[in-house]
Amino acid sequence: MRFKKVLCVLLTAAVMTGLAACSGGRQPSPAPADNSAGASAAADNTDGLIVVGFSQVGAESDWRTANTKSMQETFTADNGYKLIFDDAQQKQDNQITAIRNFIQQEVDYIVLAPIGETGWDTVLKEAKDAGIPVIIVDRMIDVSDDSLFTCWVGSDFRKEGDIAVAWMETALAGKEKVNIVHLQGTIGSSAQIGRSEGLEAGVSANSGWELIAQQTGEFTQAKGQEVMESILKQNSQIDLVYCENDNMAFGAIDAIEAAGKTAGINGDIVIISFDATHAGLAMTLEGKINYNVECNPLHGPRVEKLIQQLQAGQTPEKLAYVEETAFDAATITQADIDARAY
Amino acid sequence: MSKQNPDKDLSARAGASGIQKVLRHRLFFPLLCLALVLLANVAKTPNFFAVSINNGVLYGYIVDVVNRASELVILAIGMTLATAASGGQDISVGAVMAVSAAVCCQILSGGEVSVTSFQNPLVLAVSASLAASALCGAFNGFLVARLRIQPMVATLILFTAGRGVAQLITAGQITYIRVSAYKTAGGYIPGVPIPVPIFFAIGTAVIVALLLRFTALRLFVEAAGVNSSAARLVGLGSARVVFVTYVICGFLAGLAGFVASSRIYSADANNIGLYLEMDAILAVALGGNILGGGRFSLAGSVIGAFTIQSLSTTLYAMNISADQLPVYKAAAVIAIITLQSDVFRGFIRNPRIKNITGSIVFSKKETQT
Incomplete structure (x- = not known):
């Protein structure tokens, strides 16, 4: 019967490449090893x-x-x-x-x-x-x-937001009007809340800054790209995109480039990102992300x-924050990326 | 009753006018919903339907809708077949997408987290990922067809475990394939203004439609779905048919996973295809298909998929704030399914029916009291 043949072929193919997948896929995972x-x-x-x-x-x-x-x-x-x-x-x-x-x-x-x-x-x-x-x-x-x-x-996410806003204030000083697009993380996550608060405080403190679009990209590259695609069609003049993590920044940059615009230090649109992962810093060195705030x-x-x-018998502070820095595309070096394990 | 085609009963009546014929077409309501969602945009975004050539490629909201719906269209086609044959849904397709993407990227990267050149041939990686997802489909099919486990329970296994398997394959990392050739399936072929995912969606739809038209597949699937015992009595291996539809469903999920992975040139096991199984089921339902199996319309499911994507794009275009987005989406879905409900359809086709059903309900109540 035709079905039997189709079935046999499909199954054989599946089993064969299933094996291939297994051998290709087995990676030593350092974390759970010990x-x-x-x-x-x-x-x-x-x-x-x-x-x-x-x-x-x-x-x-x-x-x-x-x-x-x-x-x-x-x-x-x-x-x-x-x-x-x-x-x-x-x-x-x-x-x-x-x-x-x-x-x-x-x-x-x-x-x-x-x-x-x-x-x-x-x-x-x-x-x-x-x-x-x-x-x-x-x-x-x-x-x-x-x-x-x-x-x-x-991490003090609010402080991370403030670090980004402080950089924006210097970098965008002298610009009369700044149209800002805000790509938020997963709504309700602490990283989203802190980083959004930082930007919103910055927008209300700077009269020339206008939040023209605010939408969630759910911390993923795919959603960041999809949302940015749509925002680009609504707004002809976008000066800055504030992405709450690196993955959304990658998506946003892809969308911007697909729309025929350029992102980064010599581009039309300034990109702010967070997390400063290895891949994120590589993009910063490339000049496509202007400023990347670390999440240590x-x-x-x-x-x-x-x-x-x-x-020693002392009572430590109840809440302790890790120290976090930020990387500017103008000053980042290859050594910064090499020093990054993640 | 629900498994019979209402069109035939109605068309038996004489004197159906042209308008009524249109109203009675099974794709009328799915198309109406799609049109309503799209037209709702014109009020807020007058240039919604405008398409221009920007940077050598087609550019516009409507292009986004068709482009972004591609994965959902592919999934919905597989889901339609599985639904029709087994009377249940494969809820593991989202997780299978992640498995497929993970296999593909991991083979291409040769185990590295990020690569700028293929470590293994693309053909090998893609065929392996499609085979792996067909294998997932075969696993589901075995549980549903041979062990006769309810589809939703059977596929719950991979729904839960699939992403874990994908994580295992990628060693818990997001694997990046930073090679321009890999971005093609989710992007553009140089010189062609149409996004490539659209070709994948059209290709899938055409191939499956041709299979249905020129082989006995449609007959087998519908027979198994309408009454599997009767189908077996006339010599049709219902279990085999159900099994094959699940393999196809898994295979197509793998294809969708490959396209989704190509869009972001990486395998993000946590997020690829997340919640997409629900959208795929909704697409099948919006297409006017009965989730209990039996007769089905492939075109309806495809229209349903486009309706869902237009809804997402519409909500972005209307700039609805992120925290309220789910509420608007739910409200729109309620409106759409109400429009498509049997009661409402009946009322539109023949307003007098409402009175009849009303009086029946009334008399029932009366007898009870």
Whole structure:
């Protein structure tokens, strides 16, 4: 029968190339590698090392991988630490299990990069009862009692927005009227809220700045491109596009170039971007992104400083921000990109 | 009742005027909805239909609609076949798109995160990604056709796991293929003003339409969908037919994933095709197809896909703020499905029917009390 033949051909082809896909696709993933081994080795053989249990969200982005690496490079035996790393693969259940394991293993400190804001009360209470300090990194958590965690380390997104606006004020000084397009991240995410607040404050402070379009690109390149395509058709005069992450900036630049305009330092439209990933900085060096504000994933050193404070019996600040810089297309060098691991 | 074609019952009546014939055509309401969505733009954006040549390529809102709808058109065609044959939907197509993109980019990059030249031939990568997605479709088809698991439950497995598989393939990274040849499928061929994704959509539609017209595929699919036991009794392997439609659906999802990946010259496993399975199902429904399976109209689904994309483009063109966007989209979808509902269609075709149904409902209530 015809169907049988079609079926056979399809299946054979599928199986054959499925195998090819598997062999091509198997990559060593650095993040979860020492997951189970580290956890089972437990805390009994510490030799006076400070034992830190780190529950990471997963490895969903370059940023996250860099975040993990920073922790792994900071908390080494040479520095006097033993790191028990757990990759939760995007599941809160796994994170809660990991924290309970850390408590059982009687680690000295728990570091948690939470997947979401809520649902941490019970497990953090257990940690508190066990007398283990909990340091939250990256995203903030929402708990009924603030004493459930010791302190938090992360990015100040509002400040990132302010850094960008400060650059815009100098770069665009002398321009009477600036038409700004604002590509927002996923509505409601903390990065979107902070970065949008920064721009909106800037727009109300500068009389010549006008927000001609504001739309979400959901932090993705595809949506950034689609939205920008549409905005370009509505507005003939666009001076600046404020993209809340690098991926949307890539999409926006593609759309601008497809419309026959140019972006970047020698172009028609100024591009502001955030995150300063490796790919984003490459675009900045190329001159297509004028200004790229960093979202620093290197939390390791900052967390270590807090642990040292706690070891010395001091009370650290409840909220600690990582230091963040920005890269100007006019001054960026290849060395800046090479220094970037993510 | 719902599985029969209403056109035939009605056309049996004598004296149908030309207007009524148009009203009764099964594509009339899907087309009406598409036209309404598009015309709504003229009020806010008078130049909505304007098409110009800019930078050597066609440029305009209407070009965006047709271009951006391409992936959805491809998905909707596969979804129509799977729906018609099995009476259920394949909700894994979005995830399969991500798998396809991941396989394609990972082979092209040879394992690197970002490359500026192909590490392996493009043909190999594309055929591998299409085969991988056909394999996903075969997996779904096996569960649905052989194990007789409800389609939505069976495809829920890949809906959940597919993106994880894609992440595994790309080692959790976004793999970039910064080669201009790779951007072609989502961009333009030099010298041709029409975006390439449109060719993929047209090509898929034409090939599937020809298959339906010149083979017994349509007959088999509809027979399996209308009554699979009866089809089996007359010697038609319903399970095999259902299986094949799921393989086709997976294959087409892979094609859509390749086009989507080419647009952004990368494999973004988290976001490629995200929520697109819902749009594809909606496209099938807006096209006047019955989600319970049976007779189907491919053209209807394609029109449905264009309607959904015009809605998105319209909302962008109207500059509706991001936080309110879902509300407007939902309101528009409610309006469209109301327009397409059997009750409303019946009222438009013959206003007197409303009185009849009204009186039936009334009498039922009366007997109950």
